[in-house]
Amino acid sequence: MAYYQRIRDLREDSDKTQADIAEYLETTAQHYGKYENGNAEIPFERAIALAKYYNVSLDYIAGLTNNKLGLASSDLTDEQQALLSRVESMTASEKKKAVELLKKLIEIME
Secondary structure (H helix, E strand, C coil), rough: CCCCHHHHHHHHHHCCCCHHHCCCCCCCCCHHHHHHHCCCCCHHHHHHHHHHHCCCCCCHHHHCCCCCCCCHHHHCCHHHHHHHHHHHCCCHHHHHHHHHHHHHHHHHHH
């Protein structure tokens, strides 16, 4: 789902008009409408403002997750959490070696 559909859904679910949200963002309703229609890229600062306004994560607005609170370790399986913990504890050198090895494994699997 494109972010513009997500911000439209959030606005409609909040029973707000484009004019209401435009006022909050200190822009015009016409310009805000371009965000919702995908005719203009939303500036990062305004995406942050919308995330705060709707109390959702930027991940949610971007369509990276369907969890309004964003990507969190709770979205990961136990196995994924264990792997992530292991990666986080690696040194920079170990991470570099792991990436190189993973690239080689992907090439072999293709």
